[in-house]
Amino acid sequence: MSLLDSLFRSGALRALDHALAQALRRLDPATPDAVLAGAALASLAVGSGHAAFDPARPWLLLDGTIEWPQAQPWLDSLSASRWVTLPAKSDTAATDAPLVLDGGLLYLRRYREYERRLAARLQGIAAHPPAAGATTSGDVAALAPLFAALFPQAHQGDDRQARVAALALRRSLLLVTGGPGTGKTTTITRLLVLLVAQARLAGAAPPRIALAAPTGRAAERMAGSLRNALAQLRDLPGVDRALCDELPASASTLHRLLGTLPDSPRFRHDAAHPLPVDVVIVDEASMVDLPLMCKLVEAVPDGARLVLLGDPDQLPSVEAGDVLAGILAAAGAGDALSVDDAHALAALIGEPAKVAGDAGSGPAALAGHRVQLQRGYRQAEVFHLAPLANAVRDGDADRTLALLRGGELAGVHFHEDLADPLDDHRDVLLGHWRELAAAATPADALARAGELRLLTALRDGPQGARGLNARIEDALLGRTRGNGTPFHGRLLQITENSYRHRLFNGDIGICLRDGNGALVAWFADGSEAGVRGFHPAALPAHEGAFVTTVHKAQGSEFDAVWLQLPRQDSRVLSRELVYTALTRARRELHVCASEAVLRAALSRHAQRVSGLARRLA
Numbered sequence: 001m002s003l004l005d006s007l008f009r010s011g012a013l014r015a016l017d018h019a020l021a022q023a024l025r026r027l028d029p030a031t032p033d034a035v036l037a038g039a040a041l042a043s044l045a046v047g048s049g050h051a052a053f054d055p056a057r058p059w060l061l062l063d064g065t066i067e068w069p070q071a072q073p074w075l076d077s078l079s080a081s082r083w084v085t086l087p088a089k090s091d092t093a094a095t096d097a098p099l100v101l102d103g104g105l106l107y108l109r110r111y112r113e114y115e116r117r118l119a120a121r122l123q124g125i126a127a128h129p130p131a132a133g134a135t136t137s138g139d140v141a142a143l144a145p146l147f148a149a150l151f152p153q154a155h156q157g158d159d160r161q162a163r164v165a166a167l168a169l170r171r172s173l174l175l176v177t178g179g180p181g182t183g184k185t186t187t188i189t190r191l192l193v194l195l196v197a198q199a200r201l202a203g204a205a206p207p208r209i210a211l212a213a214p215t216g217r218a219a220e221r222m223a224g225s226l227r228n229a230l231a232q233l234r235d236l237p238g239v240d241r242a243l244c245d246e247l248p249a250s251a252s253t254l255h256r257l258l259g260t261l262p263d264s265p266r267f268r269h270d271a272a273h274p275l276p277v278d279v280v281i282v283d284e285a286s287m288v289d290l291p292l293m294c295k296l297v298e299a300v301p302d303g304a305r306l307v308l309l310g311d312p313d314q315l316p317s318v319e320a321g322d323v324l325a326g327i328l329a330a331a332g333a334g335d336a337l338s339v340d341d342a343h344a345l346a347a348l349i350g351e352p353a354k355v356a357g358d359a360g361s362g363p364a365a366l367a368g369h370r371v372q373l374q375r376g377y378r379q380a381e382v383f384h385l386a387p388l389a390n391a392v393r394d395g396d397a398d399r400t401l402a403l404l405r406g407g408e409l410a411g412v413h414f415h416e417d418l419a420d421p422l423d424d425h426r427d428v429l430l431g432h433w434r435e436l437a438a439a440a441t442p443a444d445a446l447a448r449a450g451e452l453r454l455l456t457a458l459r460d461g462p463q464g465a466r467g468l469n470a471r472i473e474d475a476l477l478g479r480t481r482g483n484g485t486p487f488h489g490r491l492l493q494i495t496e497n498s499y500r501h502r503l504f505n506g507d508i509g510i511c512l513r514d515g516n517g518a519l520v521a522w523f524a525d526g527s528e529a530g531v532r533g534f535h536p537a538a539l540p541a542h543e544g545a546f547v548t549t550v551h552k553a554q555g556s557e558f559d560a561v562w563l564q565l566p567r568q569d570s571r572v573l574s575r576e577l578v579y580t581a582l583t584r585a586r587r588e589l590h591v592c593a594s595e596a597v598l599r600a601a602l603s604r605h606a607q608r609v610s611g612l613a614r615r616l617a
């Protein structure tokens with residue numbers, strides 16, 4: 001049997017992937033099986049979060065007992081095919097072949113173009129100094145008193161937060177990375193105040209600033225953190241409150257920032273119609289996929305600053321890409337300043353511990369654009385998560401298990417071998433969800449829904465989100481319910497973007513009866529009332545949300561997180577998945593898992609195929 005047929009019969013391919021291969025076979029019946037299978041796999045790769053298919057590492061896409069062709073003959077056969085373009089380095093893949101073989105990876109043409117355009121525009125932004133940059137030592141010296149008020153520790157050792165703000169004076173592309181609570185938002189707030197002051201000193205208008213995140217929830221969280229940081233700043237001696245007043249009070253989704261067009265994958269803002277802004281700050285950059293990141297960077301005007309914030313240890317975007325990882329690979333460790341920056345910024349931050357070119361930092365293409373924040377500032381007395389998060393991030397299973405079993409981390413609970421939290425902890429969990437139905441107002445119910453979330457690794461199976469949701473809904477209702485029927489107290493999550501409703505993938509709502517007994521589905525929004533109601537039958541696609549997958553919880557935080565891992569290992573499990581789940585918790589964490597599954601998860605990376613790092617280098 002041909003590889004294509006055996007992949008299709010085993011259920012590995014989606015109908016869409018198979019249809020692409022079939023279409024090529026119809027157009028040219030002589031097309032070799034290796035090319036047809038490659039086409040189907042390139043399509044499946046995009047559907048599985050990869051930018052391309054790697055014939056040398058096919059198991060990154062599919063595991064199981066598949067007899068893969070040898071890499072070199074496969075690549076040769078692809079290279080010789082009329083369906084595959086082989087672009088020269090500068091080529092824009094102008095032919096209309098559906099596939100491109102580039103850097104040993106097989107791409108669907110459109111995704112190779114996204115990757116090429118993203119790399120080119122990122123390099124363009126990085127190479128372009130900010131329009132209102134501080135280039136002279138006089139510019140820098142004039143800002144020194146404010147800088148010292150914003151970053152009083154700047155001259156004491158390696159203050160990475162101060163380094164971020166200082167670098168923003170000279171760099172258009174800035175990558176600010178760090179785990180939860182390392183002060184990314186605090187730092188950005190101070191950086192923006194500094195940029196406002198810089199414009200004022202130059203007699204220019206204050207910079208036009210856009211704050212954005214991939215999901216509505218992440219954007220809300222970003223705006224909330226910024227407001228808190230700003231409230232602290234207003235009381236800081238040496239900081240003029242009028243500077244703080246110039247900062248935006250809200251953040252939007254990236255889709256809204258770029259301006260969606262009805263029934264079009266394009267946005268209102270693009271290279272020809274750039275965003276009318278001077279600074280774009282993007283939070284949760286690890287969640288941004290390849291097409292969206294490409295469209296974002298192309299809409300950033302020349303001379304504007306682009307600041308990407310993210311936690312590199314979190315799961316990559318659900319959709320194709322792993323874009324942040326590719327960019328960071330080209331930026332190095334984020335521990336060094338370039339020689340020029342170090343010299344120009346010495347008046348603000350003193351002599352840096354390390355300058356680019358020092359042993360270890362390497363000649364990365366975007367070196368000098370990244371700052372990795374290291375120190376966590378969240379209070380640890382009530383919730384001591386950091387040691388566990390670090391052990392998981394490092395894939396250190398022995399240490400992770402010792403910490404979980406030791407029971408000494410405040411707020412962290414291990415329920416070893418527990419396969420069903422609804423059996424042993426039914427009262428706590430159902431009690432919480434019942435309280436939502438009894439909340440005084442929809443806004444209150446939605447706020448309380450953020451107090452606890454049960455997270456799973458998988459959608460399907462006995463410990464999957466779907467099955468658990470159905471069981472919880474039955475338990476709350478006290479009877480078996482027709483699938484998807486709304487009921488008073490049902491928590492739900494939108495699963496598609498609907499611009500008409502202004503509801504987006506991942507938005508959480510709750511169904512409550514109004515005074516007349518009619519069910520209304522309520523969602524949080526930025527309006528004065530704080531919520532918007534919909535008739536449940538008029539909602540875009542949605543599903544139950546008492547339990548969500550870790551993937552869907554990216555960009556959100558909850559007071560208490562219950563993480564349920566499956567009983568059997570699965571290729572979906574990885575240290576990034578466990579790390580992302582743990583770091584969603586603000587006060588309390590419950591991990592339900594077996595030693596074997598936890599060890600298997602921590603031994604695996606959520607690896608994605610991408611040519612971005614190579615392209616940027």
Ligand SMILES: Nc1ncnc2c1ncn2[C@@H]1O[C@H](COP(=O)(O)OP(=O)(O)OP(=O)(O)O)[C@@H](O)[C@H]1O
Binds near residue numbers: 187225
């Ligand atoms: N240099 C600092 N000194 C003291 N406290 C700080 C400092 N930087 C940040 N914090 C505090 O640490 C907490 C977390 O900061 P912040 O919200 O900026 O972190 P973050 O990295 O944006 O977090 P998240 O991962 O949730 O987005 C806040 O309470 C903030 O006030």
